[in-house]
Amino acid sequence: MPNRVVVVGGGVVGACCAYYLAKSGRCVTVVDRAQFGAGCSHANCGYVCPSHVLPFATPGAVWSTMKTLFARNSPLKVRPRVALANLGWFLGFARKCNTRDMMAAGRAIQALTASSRALFETLIATEQIECEWETKGLLFVYQTVKEFEHYVHTNDFLTREFSAPAKRFDSGELAALEPALKPGMAGGYLYESDAHLRPDKLMSEFKRVLLSLGVEIRENCAVSGFTKVNGVASAVRTNAGDIAADAFVVATGAWAPQLDSELGCRVPIQPGKGYSLTMPRPALCPTYPLIFEEHRVAVTPFASGYRLGSTMEFAGYDETLNRSRLSLLTDAAKLYLRDPLAEPVQEEWWGWRPMTYDSLPIIDHAPAATNVLIAAGHNMLGLTMAPATGKLVAEMLADGKTHIDAAPYSLKRF
Numbered sequence: 001m002p003n004r005v006v007v008v009g010g011g012v013v014g015a016c017c018a019y020y021l022a023k024s025g026r027c028v029t030v031v032d033r034a035q036f037g038a039g040c041s042h043a044n045c046g047y048v049c050p051s052h053v054l055p056f057a058t059p060g061a062v063w064s065t066m067k068t069l070f071a072r073n074s075p076l077k078v079r080p081r082v083a084l085a086n087l088g089w090f091l092g093f094a095r096k097c098n099t100r101d102m103m104a105a106g107r108a109i110q111a112l113t114a115s116s117r118a119l120f121e122t123l124i125a126t127e128q129i130e131c132e133w134e135t136k137g138l139l140f141v142y143q144t145v146k147e148f149e150h151y152v153h154t155n156d157f158l159t160r161e162f163s164a165p166a167k168r169f170d171s172g173e174l175a176a177l178e179p180a181l182k183p184g185m186a187g188g189y190l191y192e193s194d195a196h197l198r199p200d201k202l203m204s205e206f207k208r209v210l211l212s213l214g215v216e217i218r219e220n221c222a223v224s225g226f227t228k229v230n231g232v233a234s235a236v237r238t239n240a241g242d243i244a245a246d247a248f249v250v251a252t253g254a255w256a257p258q259l260d261s262e263l264g265c266r267v268p269i270q271p272g273k274g275y276s277l278t279m280p281r282p283a284l285c286p287t288y289p290l291i292f293e294e295h296r297v298a299v300t301p302f303a304s305g306y307r308l309g310s311t312m313e314f315a316g317y318d319e320t321l322n323r324s325r326l327s328l329l330t331d332a333a334k335l336y337l338r339d340p341l342a343e344p345v346q347e348e349w350w351g352w353r354p355m356t357y358d359s360l361p362i363i364d365h366a367p368a369a370t371n372v373l374i375a376a377g378h379n380m381l382g383l384t385m386a387p388a389t390g391k392l393v394a395e396m397l398a399d400g401k402t403h404i405d406a407a408p409y410s411l412k413r414f
């Protein structure tokens with residue numbers, strides 16, 4: 001059993017891996033090329049949402065994705081040059097847009113999200129994590145009767161196939177439930193078992209908890225590869241020297257493909273860029289976390305603030321902040337909310353979601369070294385799936401007995 005473990009990547013996935021490894025008695029070091037918690041895990045929408053069982057690739061999604069190649073400003077945007085340069089990824093996505101693969105992915109997503117939802121409760125209570133954790137649920141809001149009525153079928157389907165029902169609220173009931181909404185919304189669906197938290201607070205609390213468990217955290221420490229002998233890694237090579245260990249976990253999110261040659265495989269992850277805007281709470285702040293379904297924009301009311309977030313752009317590793325993408329967030333909020341914005345804007349942010357084409361993370365041993373595990377590619381649900389991923393990784397590095405079946409997350413599927 002490995003005693004010393006290096007976790008590469010200090011996002012929410014790496015933090016959870018480090019936590020469960022430290023809890024099982026390992027001596028853990030987390031290394032991050034930048035600051036712990038400053039990647040995609042920093043200012044996401046904060047939803048812990050087992051309601052989100054369906055993958056990105058569903059029947060019909062090819063057509064809706066194709067349309068974005070020519071659309072100027074849709075919530076989902078694929079840059080044509082990125083599609084061409086990464087044709088294999090997009091063809092893989094197209095192949096997955098069928099009912100059989102959607103159902104299989106849905107079951108594998110649900111296994112991780114359901115496990116994580118329960119683990120979050122224990123983790124937060126045991127470690128007294130102060131991250132503005134709230135269990136109010138998640139409210140999907142519809143502006144148009146057409147889309148609201150269409151969701152009846154999705155709700156029936158999710159109830160039947162995944163035991164994931166939402167509570168329906170007609171127009172008047174919705175107005176009473178969430179007074180922050182403008183009058184005249186068509187209706188909504190409430191997923192009562194979802195929860196939310198403040199991601200930056202979660203990450204700073206994780207840092208505190210990990211340090212208290214004796215985990216070493218090394219920031220500004222970029223990993224470029226592994227020292228390997230006969231298929232076994234003995235150290236990570238970093239810009240600050242080698243760090244020796246008995247096992248290694250690569251939890252580098254959207255950056256994972258940069259270590260492809262060292263891992264001995266092609267990790268099919270594309271950065272899916274999303275944005276958020278963080279402000280103080282408006283005078284009439286929503287009670288519930290909201291998703292505006294027609295515009296694909298999310299609103300998270302925190303005890304200490306308020307966030308608009310979402311949009312998905314396949315623009316490669318582009319580090320620019322595109323103001324027109326931020327405007328999509330504020331424009332949508334103005335359509336649904338009485339008091340949509342507050343001053344001053346405290347943070348304008350973008351992050352790279354680590355997108356695989358089948359919406360499932362990769363949690364598997366790297367082909368190049370038996371003692372290197374990959375835990376990356378958590379798509380739009382990395383926060384929601386992180387605790388179960390961390391637990392799974394700790395189990396895989398122990399006796400291999402896992403609390404959920406790890407087969408769907410294996411590299412063999414590609």
Ligand SMILES: Cc1cc2nc3c(=O)[nH]c(=O)nc-3n(C[C@H](O)[C@H](O)[C@H](O)COP(=O)(O)OP(=O)(O)OC[C@H]3O[C@@H](n4cnc5c(N)ncnc54)[C@H](O)[C@@H]3O)c2cc1C
Pocket residue numbers: 008009010011012013014031032033034035036037038039040041042043044045046047048049221222223224251252253254255256272273274275276309310311350351352353354376377378379380381382383384385
């Ligand atoms: C707008 C937006 C909203 C979202 N909302 C939600 C939500 O509500 N709920 C949810 O579940 N998910 C949400 N997500 C998705 C979620 O944020 C991601 O899936 C998750 O943060 C991924 O975590 P990670 O630890 O894999 O990656 P990251 O948090 O990006 O961490 C990876 C870390 O690896 C480090 N790293 C990379 N390469 C190296 C290297 N070579 N050496 C050392 N370190 C390295 C990076 O510096 C980084 O800190 C959202 C994403 C976005 C963009």
